[in-house]
Amino acid sequence: MSGRSSAEAFAEPGNYAGALLTGVLGVGLSIALFLSMDGEHVRFGALVVGLFLTGWTCFTLFRVQQREQARRHEVEEALRNSEARYRLLAENASDVIYMHDLDWTCTYISPSVSAQRGFEPEEMLGEDITKDLTPESRAYTQELMREALKYASVRPDLVRGARTLLLEAYCKDGSIITIENHLSLVFDEDGVPCGVLGVSRDISDRTRAEQEKRELETRYRQVQKMEAIGTLAGGVAHDFNNLLTGILGYTDLLKMESQDEKVISGVAVIERAARRAQELTSQLLGFARKGQFQSVPVDIGESIRDIVSFLERTINKNIVIDVRIETGACSTLRGDPSQVHQLLLNLAVNARDAMPDGGQLSFETHLVDLEPDYCRPLGIEPGSYNLIIVSDTGVGISREKQERIFEPFFTDKGPGRGTGMGLAMVYGVAKAHGGAVSVYSELGAGTTFRVYLPYSAFEGVVSLERKVEPLIHGSGHILVVDDEEILRNLSSEMLAELGYTVTTVADGVEAVRYFERNASQVDLAIIDMIMPNMGGTECMAALRRIDPGIRAVMSTGFARDEVAKRIEDANVVGFLQKPYGMRELSQVVAEAMDLRPAAMQ
Secondary structure, three states: OOOOOHHHHOOOOOOOEEEOOOOOOOOOOOOOEEEOOOOOOOOOOHHHHHHHHHHHHHHHHHHHHHHHHHHHHHHHHHHHHHHHHHHHHHHHOOOEEEEEOOOOEEEEEOOOHHHHHOOOHHHHOOOEOOOOEOHHHHHHHHHHHHHHHHHHOOOHHHHOOOEEEEEEEEOOOOOEEEEEEEEEEEEOOOOOEEEEEEEEEEOHHHHHHHHHHHHHHHHHHHHHHHHHHHHHHHHHHHHHHHHHHHHHHHHHHHHHHOOOHHHHHHHHHHHHHHHHHHHHHHHHHHHOOOOOOOOEEEEHHHHHHHHHHHHHHHOOOOEEEEEEEOOOOOOEEEEOHHHHHHHHHHHHHHHHHOOOOOEEEEEEEEEEEEOHHHHHHHOOOOEEEEEEEEEEOOOOOOHHHHOOOOOOOOOOOOOOOOOOOHHHHHHHHHHHOOOEEEEEEEOOOEEEEEEEEEOOOOOOOOOOOOOOOOOOOOOOEEEEEOOOHHHHHHHHHHHHHOOOEEEEEOOHHHHHHHHHHHHHHOOEEEEEOOOOOOOHHHHHHHHHHHOOOOOEEEEEOOOOOOOHHHHHHHOOOEEEEOOOOHHHHHHHHHHHHHOOHHHHO
8 A cells, every 4th residue: 555545545446355353442333444455445434434433432422421420429429428517517516607698688597596595597597697686786797797898809818717796696585695706708709708607606604704803803903992091091080089189188178177158168169170070080980990889789770760750850841751661670780879870871961962952762671681692792791681772863973983982082062062971981881890882873863872781680779879977086196108299288187187196108118117117106007009119008018017917098099899909918907089088088097997897898
């Protein structure tokens, strides 16, 4: 066939020499080629060749299609398995997993929504996914999504990834929970946002715990602040009581020595002013829990009735008083009746001032058992308490002022309308009795104070009336030890007026030196507790080493309850509370000189 054209090679139909080439190619297709052996004519079955090529192509395409179908089946199976796994994960997750389109229509939500919020998935599908958010959370979510979609077409890198939102949502029962939402935009194959994938977790317990922690930290800081203010107030009151002792003592001496009516009248004015100042220091000490408190049975119900009786005669007739004392509850406590009376009166006066145009003032009492969780924020121990509720329908108190309302000298009243000590005294008295006080108020909606005082069961109570004791004169040599010169001079003059011989020294060191030389001449020592160089208890111990039988009275501007341990350690026979006048001094000295048991009661 060399040198011949294809037409020549295939032209001769008569001469055939051929070989049958048979191959089974996958489907058993046979191809026959017939060639001329003499080189003149070769006839090739063109149709067979065409069929061969067509069949081969079809076969190849068929095999490719089979492989593609197999691969597609594998991919679809993998997708189904993956979807099943993710659906299993979503449907068993404690968090709620959901999807919605750009119109907020829910397209999928996991069954855990039932446990989280009480809704069945069917109730949420096809609905606006934000309809059960609180109005504030709904507006916040929609605004954030609008911003994300705005940037998606310009800077998609800025909006890819999850955004975390803290939202509030309604449950089916109407309650509100706090949820932590993780939201991610879903993009189609062209990179265009087509929906949102969200994961919602209920963090209400965590939020409550964090809120409680913040409240406890705030209360702790408040307690620290109040303790610091109390320490300052107690120190100021102590020093002020020293000054008042001098003022009141000398007014007593002036009244005894002068016959001039004009002088006596002026002295009376001084005494009234000093007594008012004494009340102020008493309130300061009450706030600082360093006041002079009795510990006797007190009937709270009776105290409220006394206050109401007084108010009905003195307050604006446009104010209606409502009293609800719980029946069947013996509303008693162990405490100071005058301080409890003052606590109730201060709350009533505060309510009166909040209702210049009239309103309603209410008193309520309840016997309540408080659990630890309730007591913790109040800073009191669990147990039974007398709950006293004093409320008004007045102007209310702003939240900012509520944080400072129990501070000494804080007031929002005009000049001359209050010292700012009334509610501070309420706070101090409640704390001193082992209780607490809280306030709730809204501007324009009135104020409610709740006072918790420990309950105690008693049969009888004490009267608030105090009898006036007479002056008691005596004789003997008294050593007065005080670092305040005015008090040394005053004590010397008052004791001399009562018939005693007096020696005064400025501190404990001088007292010891004097006593070492004159111990046999001293019948009684009156020793100030707080002095420089050597304090009262140290001085008393040194004097007792010289003469174990010495009689002594301890004097201080603090209350006896506050310094009880020092008094006990000093082993004295009397206690003199500053400020004092001649009457109180005469009583204490007479009791100490006679060693009557009442001296220490």
